[in-house]
Amino acid sequence: MLRFACRNLFRRPIRLLLAGSGIAVSVAVWIVLSAFGDGYRQALGGELQRAGMQMMLVPLGCPYDAAARVLQGRSLDISLPADAVDAVRADPDVAVAAPLLMAAMPRPSEGRTDLWVGLDRSALALKPWWRARRGRDWFDATNGVILGAETAAIELREPGDALHCPGIGATFRVEGVLERGGTADDALFFIPLATAQRTFHQEGRVTAVAIRLRDPARIREVAARLQRIPGAQVVTMTEMMGTFLNLVGTVRTLMLALAVVAMSTGVLGIFNTLLAAVVERTRELCLLRALGASRGQVFGLMTLEAAMLGAGGATAGVLLAFAVGHLVESLVKSYVPLPPAGSLVQIGPGLVARTLVLAALAGWVAALYPAWRASRLPPALPSGTP
Amino acid sequence: MNTIDRSPSPADPVIVAAGLSKTYPRGREQVRALDGIDFAVGRGEFVAVVGPSGSGKTTLLNLLGCMDTPTGGTLRLAGREISGLSETDRTLLRRRHLGFVFQHFGLVPTLTVAENVALPRLFARRAEDGRVGELLRQVGLWDRRDHRPHQLSGGEMQRAAIARALVNDPSLLLADEPTGNLDSATGESDIGLFRQLNAGGLTIVAVTHNAALSDAAGRRLHLRDGRLA
Numbered sequence: 001m002l003r004f005a006c007r008n009l010f011r012r013p014i015r016l017l018l019a020g021s022g023i024a025v026s027v028a029v030w031i032v033l034s035a036f037g038d039g040y041r042q043a044l045g046g047e048l049q050r051a052g053m054q055m056m057l058v059p060l061g062c063p064y065d066a067a068a069r070v071l072q073g074r075s076l077d078i079s080l081p082a083d084a085v086d087a088v089r090a091d092p093d094v095a096v097a098a099p100l101l102m103a104a105m106p107r108p109s110e111g112r113t114d115l116w117v118g119l120d121r122s123a124l125a126l127k128p129w130w131r132a133r134r135g136r137d138w139f140d141a142t143n144g145v146i147l148g149a150e151t152a153a154i155e156l157r158e159p160g161d162a163l164h165c166p167g168i169g170a171t172f173r174v175e176g177v178l179e180r181g182g183t184a185d186d187a188l189f190f191i192p193l194a195t196a197q198r199t200f201h202q203e204g205r206v207t208a209v210a211i212r213l214r215d216p217a218r219i220r221e222v223a224a225r226l227q228r229i230p231g232a233q234v235v236t237m238t239e240m241m242g243t244f245l246n247l248v249g250t251v252r253t254l255m256l257a258l259a260v261v262a263m264s265t266g267v268l269g270i271f272n273t274l275l276a277a278v279v280e281r282t283r284e285l286c287l288l289r290a291l292g293a294s295r296g297q298v299f300g301l302m303t304l305e306a307a308m309l310g311a312g313g314a315t316a317g318v319l320l321a322f323a324v325g326h327l328v329e330s331l332v333k334s335y336v337p338l339p340p341a342g343s344l345v346q347i348g349p350g351l352v353a354r355t356l357v358l359a360a361l362a363g364w365v366a367a368l369y370p371a372w373r374a375s376r377l378p379p380a381l382p383s384g385t386p
Numbered sequence: 387m388n389t390i391d392r393s394p395s396p397a398d399p400v401i402v403a404a405g406l407s408k409t410y411p412r413g414r415e416q417v418r419a420l421d422g423i424d425f426a427v428g429r430g431e432f433v434a435v436v437g438p439s440g441s442g443k444t445t446l447l448n449l450l451g452c453m454d455t456p457t458g459g460t461l462r463l464a465g466r467e468i469s470g471l472s473e474t475d476r477t478l479l480r481r482r483h484l485g486f487v488f489q490h491f492g493l494v495p496t497l498t499v500a501e502n503v504a505l506p507r508l509f510a511r512r513a514e515d516g517r518v519g520e521l522l523r524q525v526g527l528w529d530r531r532d533h534r535p536h537q538l539s540g541g542e543m544q545r546a547a548i549a550r551a552l553v554n555d556p557s558l559l560l561a562d563e564p565t566g567n568l569d570s571a572t573g574e575s576d577i578g579l580f581r582q583l584n585a586g587g588l589t590i591v592a593v594t595h596n597a598a599l600s601d602a603a604g605r606r607l608h609l610r611d612g613r614l615a
Contacts, residue, residue, distance in 0.1 A: 001508065003501070004496075004497065004501070004505075004508070007496035007497060008496060010496070011495075011496050284494060287488075287492045287494075288494075288505070288509070289453075289477070290451065290453060290480065290486055290492075291480075291486065291505055291506045291509060291550070292477065292480050292481030292506045292509040292510055292554070293477075293509045294474065294477045294509070295473065295474075295477075297509055378453065378454075379451070379452075379453040379477075379480065380448070380453055
């Protein structure tokens with residue numbers, strides 16, 4: 001019966017190709033969009049985990065925009081006074097308060113913007129992955145610079161080389177190149193905080209303060225206290241993740257609606273293909289009944305054809321999802337807030353299995369009416385009945 | 387031995403029809419396709435059903451093939467009254483006791499000759515035990531078993547259809563114009579095959595316009611306007 005169903009499917013190769021492609025595309029869309037949600041949540045969680053802090057003090061304004069910019073190593077137009085750092089460090093529940101100063105240096109001739117970060121040693125407590133691949137892992141001189149792995153590759157610099165920054169007219173000495181961490185830090189230039197404040201004319205000011213608590217359970221109380229620092233506001237990583245996930249969740253709901261539409265299109269494709277096959281093969285199906293096929297066998301034959309069509313299309317869809325996943329990721333990444341450095345489209349075996357089951361179920365449902373109609377055909381002679 | 391016989395009473399009947407009628411609605415009218423016919427076909431008989439177009443031959447074949455139910459009278463097939471049978475029981479009766487040969491052969495174009503012949507066995511859930519090969523050799527199509535129907539001549543297609551009709555060892559072979567689409571030489575050859583099968587004990591009822599085939603049959607039922615003439 002399997003071979004018979006298979007032969008029937010291949011009877012109209014172009015129709016089979018079109019119906020199968022419809023299912024494949026809908027399954028691929030479904031998988032990529034579902035995988036995007038899961039991947040984004042995991043990657044964002046991982047990114048915030050690697051940030052090594054529970055909260056961040058940023059200048060007044062949109063706290064999430066500010067926090068996102070800091071996490072991405074982008075500069076802020078406004079900054080905090082240096083005494084904000086002292087106020088944070090004075091809090092008894094704060095274990096680490098790492099001031100950061102970010103500055104963007106446009107390089108129009110090369111079509112990019114360099115991001116410079118000034119930091120002091122307290123930042124190392126938040127970056128356990130901070131390791132020098134070559135050279136030193138901290139500054140020996142005030143004009144020292146440590147390069148992220150990607151930055152070093154772009155600048156073609158090694159420890160000991162001079163690095164001239166034309167935008168500010170300063171020359172630095174490369175002291176080390178960091179191991180690749182898979183975060184935004186890979187693309188940054190790190191310099192001592194005091195050097196950054198002087199170089200970028202921000203004496204006594206910082207862009208943000210990254211904070212780690214002694215007891216993360218006291219996050220609410222500490223946030224309430226730090227919120228009172230003038231000109232500053234606190235954003236916790238939990239709030240940040242929740243906000244971004246809510247935002248992405250809304251987008252994801254819309255995307256899932258699209259995926260449902262895509263899947264429905266695939267189901268309608270199976271429905272249409274089978275119904276056309278029943279109409280086209282009416283005489284043959286009547287003949288099969290005459291040759292001894294029961295209604296159940298005809299019903300089974302049609303649903304088997306639908307299952308094979310669905311399974312084939314869904315398998316092609318899974319392969320398509322793997323093939324275009326990264327392309328979709330690169331497109332989507334430019335539209336989401338705080339795009340994490342990790343993969344946003346994670347297609348796991350669980351998702352693939354769930355999708356295949358869903359596709360099989362959808363295919364079966366789509367086949368019910370055409371198969372029922374086929375099974376109700378009466379047995380008849382092929383030459384026609386009165 | 388060609389006779390026009392309206393009411394024989396064979397000792398071991400495979401078919402017994404009494405007052406068999408079939409009426410179709412056509413708008414407000416009722417069309418009587420069969421009008422109370424009585425006949426019986428004994429085991430091992432070869433009966434030709436002849437008559438002009440519209441005389442009720444195909445309707446009779448549909449009733450004999452359990453593809454339709456009579457609106458009047460009784461019809462017993464292989465000892466069972468078919469009027470009261472459920473759809474499932476009629477399917478089982480077709481599967482176990484009947485073989486069909488059609489004018490247009492009725493081969494499934496996507497299947498090979500061997501697969502076409504095996505089809506009724508597949509529906510009957512009977513294991514392939516060499517019966518398909520045996521029949522293909524018997525009808526001279528063993529070498530063509532892997533060909534598709536469109537690669538066969540008309541005569542070969544009809545022989546494949548005959549092999550398929552025999553694969554479940556039916557007690558009754560029903561043929562609808564089996565030579566209608568064949569040239570005379572091929573038709574003669576198939577008539578020879580029918581004779582051979584009948585000589586082996588198979589009961590055959592063939593609807594035909596072919597004089598040679600009706601001559602080959604042991605008996606003729608002549609239908610005219612739904613009645614036996």
